[in-house]
Amino acid sequence: MAPAMLETEDHTRDAAFNKAMHKDSSKAHGGFSAMLKKDKAAQKAAVDEYFKHWDNKAAKDESPETREARKAEYATLTRHYYNLGTDLYEYGWGQSFHFCRFAYGEPFYQAIARHEHYLAAKIGIKDGDNVLDVGCGVGGPAREIAKFTGANITGLNNNDYQIERATRYAKKEGLADQLKFVKGDFMQMSFPANSFDAVYAIEATVHAPSLEGVYSQIFRVLKPGGVFGVYEWLMTDNYDNNNPHHREIRLGIEQGNGISNMVKISEGIAAIKAAGFELELHEDLAKRPDSTPWYYPLAGDFKMMGSIWDFPTIARMTWWGRGLVHRFVYVLEKVGVAPQGTQKTADSLALGADCLVDGGKEDLFTPMYLMVARKPKA
Numbered sequence: 603m604a605p606a607m608l609e610t611e612d613h614t615r616d617a618a619f620n621k622a623m624h625k626d627s628s629k630a631h632g633g634f635s636a637m638l639k640k641d642k643a644a645q646k647a648a649v650d651e652y653f654k655h656w657d658n659k660a661a662k663d664e665s666p667e668t669r670e671a672r673k674a675e676y677a678t679l680t681r682h683y684y685n686l687g688t689d690l691y692e693y694g695w696g697q698s699f700h701f702c703r704f705a706y707g708e709p710f711y712q713a714i715a716r717h718e719h720y721l722a723a724k725i726g727i728k729d730g731d732n733v734l735d736v737g738c739g740v741g742g743p744a745r746e747i748a749k750f751t752g753a754n755i756t757g758l759n760n761n762d763y764q765i766e767r768a769t770r771y772a773k774k775e776g777l778a779d780q781l782k783f784v785k786g787d788f789m790q791m792s793f794p795a796n797s798f799d800a801v802y803a804i805e806a807t808v809h810a811p812s813l814e815g816v817y818s819q820i821f822r823v824l825k826p827g828g829v830f831g832v833y834e835w836l837m838t839d840n841y842d843n844n845n846p847h848h849r850e851i852r853l854g855i856e857q858g859n860g861i862s863n864m865v866k867i868s869e870g871i872a873a874i875k876a877a878g879f880e881l882e883l884h885e886d887l888a889k890r891p892d893s894t895p896w897y898y899p900l901a902g903d904f905k906m907m908g909s910i911w912d913f914p915t916i917a918r919m920t921w922w923g924r925g926l927v928h929r930f931v932y933v934l935e936k937v938g939v940a941p942q943g944t945q946k947t948a949d950s951l952a953l954g955a956d957c958l959v960d961g962g963k964e965d966l967f968t969p970m971y972l973m974v975a976r977k978p979k980a
């Protein structure tokens with residue numbers, strides 16, 4: 603396989619765009635209020651840049667060239683996806699941008715935290731360890747794992763706005779000494795070789811144009827003998843790219859979630875081995891016989907709700923909850939309160955959500971393929 607092309611990094615340009623679009627909205631209390639404080643022209647530029655990859659590009663017409671064009675601009679595509687989606691994520695989901703398993707009767711945020719603890723335990727993070735979180739979002743998992751293990755965690759992220767939010771939350775929770783957040787492209791990390799005791803990535807490395815590329819970077823910065831743990835987004839091996847329905851699901855997930863190139867489980871396993879790791883454990887956690895599937899909140903299934911206190915969270919994710927907010931956003935956009943493109947972003951997230959649920963129900967997709975891999979000592 604040809605090595606993935608890397609996009610040239612320009613942190614000054616990205617910082618200027620962040621300032622222009624988000625202004626001081628990273629200080630806003632919640633996602634919804636932050637959403638209304640953007641610069642309209644900059645937001646339009648982000649919308650145009652993101653949707654040029656998806657508009658009028660139907661699954662049935664997908665060609666290797668369209669995929670290559672997305673892969674070539676993976677960093678810009680993902681950065682703008684999160685410029686547009688972060689506030690909606692926080693409003694709808696909270697500060698840990700990932701799915702999780704649900705035990706019987708388990709409340710939503712408890713299950714989210716347990717999923718983070720599980721990964722930290724599987725890779726054996728200890729008090730005082732120097733740990734890297736690859737693609738850290740607004741730092742929900744890093745804060746939880748720092749509290750759970752006592753480790754010092756560096757969060758790597760390609761989006762300045764998320765770094766601002768993550769830094770603010772860490773400070774607010776008194777974790778500033780244990781956590782730091784660094785801007786950068788995970789395909790070309792600037793950390794020295796052999797610098798971390800452990801590395802984890804929670805539903806983030808799927809944004810890479812090549813899993814082998816990002817796993818190789820992780821291998822380089824991990825100390826010999828160190829462990830990498832990942833929850834990977836992968837199409838299952840039931841996925842058939844020649845089946846138009848399967849393809850629509852995969853493309854809907856990619857568009858709704860800022861992904862340039864999602865691959866199958868077999869390719870994920872091959873990539874981690876090709877990067878040099880010894881794969882100690884791999885398992886699709888979505889296949890565990892849980893009574894409540896990982897996608898239930900997105901499917902808005904109240905019957906599966908673990909606690910009555912989850913009602914507002916789940917309600918926001920039902921088709922009517924989403925519909926209500928999206929209509930509200932439409933009106934705000936029309937009267938000029940919300941920036942142009944907010945509605946388009948919300949619609950695209952909703953399409954992605956429906957495809958995630960279908961992908962989960964039809965066993966074509968998993969957001970929790972667990973791999974635990976070690977960098978050999980010599």
Ligand SMILES: CC(C)=CCC[C@@H](C)[C@H]1CC[C@H]2C3=C(CC[C@]12C)[C@@]1(C)CC[C@H](O)C[C@@H]1CC3
Pocket residue numbers: 690691693694695698699700701805806808835859860900918919924927948951952954955
């Ligand atoms: C993109 C990757 C790799 C991981 C993020 C996983 C999840 C946290 C998101 C996937 C789909 C997202 C949606 C929302 C929140 C975050 C996700 C579940 C919303 C519920 C946010 C509120 C909107 O009105 C609807 C969104 C649907 C999709």
